[in-house]
Amino acid sequence: MYRAPIVLSLLFSIHSGSAQQYVFLRHTPEDGLAQSQVRCMTQDASGHLWFGTLGGASRFDGVVFDNYALQEGLPDAQVNALCAxxxxxxxxxTGGKLVHHEGGRIQVVELPSSTSNARVNSLVIGPQGALVAGTAGGGVLLQDGEAFVPLPGFPADTA
Structure with a gap:
């Protein structure tokens, strides 16, 4: 009477042991990554993977990395947050600024003067598709057209 449950549990445990195996690849600066310490990542609408590192941003198409750093117009080499x-x-x-990458062009966007020393640590798409930025030292900022405005009611250090 006790054998049937034991046999059934053994059969189920054998089946669950044949789970799918995933292949993980490790990319380094030798492969083209901008820098080895990845702070954030996202995938854009065309399927490219983007990595924010301490040495800039890297776009990966599955084969080749394209890097964006100070030489390409970033105001700071440390990319803390990405939002596709x-x-x-x-x-x-980055530290104290936002960067908009569109059509291969980089546009540096200044933050409000009250948050000029804030480090942008998080980015999300907020209400009505507006960008929301969480900062260390500048509170939460909401995109309002071409500008970013502080949202009231948030502490200065939110990220």
Missing amino acids: MPDGSLWMG
Whole structure:
């Protein structure tokens, strides 16, 4: 009487032991990654993977890395946050500034003067598709057209 449950549990445990195995690849600066310490990552609308590192941002198409650093117009080499937008553009959060990457062009966006020393540590798509930035030292900022405005009611250090 006790054998049937034991046999059944053994059969089920054998079946669950044949789970799918995943292949993980490790990419390094030798492979083209901008720097070895990855702070964030996202996938854009065209399927490219983006990595934010201490040495800039890297876009990976599955074969080749394209890097964006100080030489390409980033205001700071440390990219702390990435947010891919539905329109195909990408936002990067750095120390004290936001960077908009669209159509291969980089546009540096100044933060409000009250948050000029804030480090952007998180980016998300908020209400009505507006970008929301969480900062260390500047509170939460909401995209309002071309500008970013502090949201009231949040402490200065939110990220």
